[in-house]
Amino acid sequence: MTTERKIIHIDMDAFFASVEQRDNPELRGQPIAVGHDGPRSVVSTASYEARRYGVRSAMPMARAKRLCPQLVIVPGRYEVYRAVSGQVRGIFREYTDKIEPLSIDEAFLDVTENKRGIDSAAGIAQEIRTRIRDELHLTASAGVSYNKFLAKIASDLNKPDGMTVIPKECALEFISSLKVEQFWGVGPRTAERMHYIGIFTGADLRKCSLRHLTEVFGKMGRTYYDFARGIDTRQVETEYVRKSVGCEHTLESDISTRSTVIIELYHTVLELARRIENDKFEGRTLTLKIKYSDFSQITRSITTNKLLQTKDDILPAAKRLLGEVEYSANHPIRLIGLSVSNPLPESEMHRAEWVQSYIDFKD
Numbered sequence: 001m002t003t004e005r006k007i008i009h010i011d012m013d014a015f016f017a018s019v020e021q022r023d024n025p026e027l028r029g030q031p032i033a034v035g036h037d038g039p040r041s042v043v044s045t046a047s048y049e050a051r052r053y054g055v056r057s058a059m060p061m062a063r064a065k066r067l068c069p070q071l072v073i074v075p076g077r078y079e080v081y082r083a084v085s086g087q088v089r090g091i092f093r094e095y096t097d098k099i100e101p102l103s104i105d106e107a108f109l110d111v112t113e114n115k116r117g118i119d120s121a122a123g124i125a126q127e128i129r130t131r132i133r134d135e136l137h138l139t140a141s142a143g144v145s146y147n148k149f150l151a152k153i154a155s156d157l158n159k160p161d162g163m164t165v166i167p168k169e170c171a172l173e174f175i176s177s178l179k180v181e182q183f184w185g186v187g188p189r190t191a192e193r194m195h196y197i198g199i200f201t202g203a204d205l206r207k208c209s210l211r212h213l214t215e216v217f218g219k220m221g222r223t224y225y226d227f228a229r230g231i232d233t234r235q236v237e238t239e240y241v242r243k244s245v246g247c248e249h250t251l252e253s254d255i256s257t258r259s260t261v262i263i264e265l266y267h268t269v270l271e272l273a274r275r276i277e278n279d280k281f282e283g284r285t286l287t288l289k290i291k292y293s294d295f296s297q298i299t300r301s302i303t304t305n306k307l308l309q310t311k312d313d314i315l316p317a318a319k320r321l322l323g324e325v326e327y328s329a330n331h332p333i334r335l336i337g338l339s340v341s342n343p344l345p346e347s348e349m350h351r352a353e354w355v356q357s358y359i360d361f362k363d
Helices: 015-023 059-065 080-091 121-136 148-155 166-178 188-196 202-206 208-219 220-228 256-277 311-322
Strands: 007-012 032-034 072-074 099-103 106-109 139-147 163-165 245-257 285-292 297-303 333-341 354-359
Touching: 007 080, 007 121, 007 148, 015 080, 032 163, 080 099, 106 121, 106 148, 106 166, 121 139, 121 220, 148 163, 148 166, 166 202, 166 220, 188 208, 202 220, 208 220, 245 256, 245 285, 256 311, 256 333, 285 311, 297 311, 311 333
Parallel strands: 032 072, 139 163
Antiparallel strands: 007 106, 007 139, 099 106, 245 333, 285 297, 285 333, 297 354
16 A cells, blocks of 8 residues: 655745845835846845735836835845755755755655654644744745645645645545646646636546647646646655756846847856856756847757856857847847756767757747
8 A cells, every 4th residue: 555645845935025024124014025126127026015016026126116116125135045045944854855945945845754753744844834933033834735736736825824734535626626827837828728728727627638638738738637636646856956057137228239239148158157167067058048128038059069167168159049049129139048058968978069949938
């Protein structure tokens, strides 16, 4: 008989903003946004006081200020956030070593077998939340269930500073009531396609055959089919292999002349090389991301048979990719991004250089 897994998803509440409010009493109770106060900057994190006005992460800062005129903008202190994240992970490790970080402020924990010998996953989640509150003076929300899919959804249901448990016997009824937008892996475009074929809820999704879902959504059709039935066999992955390192710059004003674009590309290359050195990353695929003034975007990629680590390695390839990009005064650039990925094994280093171009249609 297979032991039912016990999975917890922990999500720190408005993490960056909460750290700023913790460390600066004058900010407590104030609507704050972490980020740079510039014409092209975006909100990194908004406090719950700001969210009441509709301010959200990744929102243009200018719009956030229109929605909330009294918004307090606080520059980010990312080294501090990383240190606090390490403290949170330290608490996790006192209960289990099976930890899968999703980002700096959230993670999955598999506590099926745990260091404290606690039988209740909900009990462990509550202990962790209490310790985060008492030791770090921050709050976290938790979701508890028998797989990652349901634990992740559960952690969003009672925020901030809440916990939701979804036992297996209640899973199908719970899933039936979900909107498809709440399903992991369903973005706006996928949701739109689902609506077009009459799928609005988990109950609707469960009525669809596997064949129909795979015809419409390809490989993801199998995932949606399983999720609708409460099936998710993915394990909590404790070994994280970083797959890419990147950076992007939203420009203070749109640019369209070659000389200006080359200068901005050069500065982006320098930043990328610095991050690669700091992370000791090894990759051979360079991807250039361009976002235009109308928010449309394209990417161009090139893979080489040598590592891309320094400015001298990256800049020629970046210029080559830029040569594949069209821009003009009528179609100026607002953002330039670069990333290095694809750490190929030694056995594949003999591959010839190739170029791939595609439009980014990501949800």
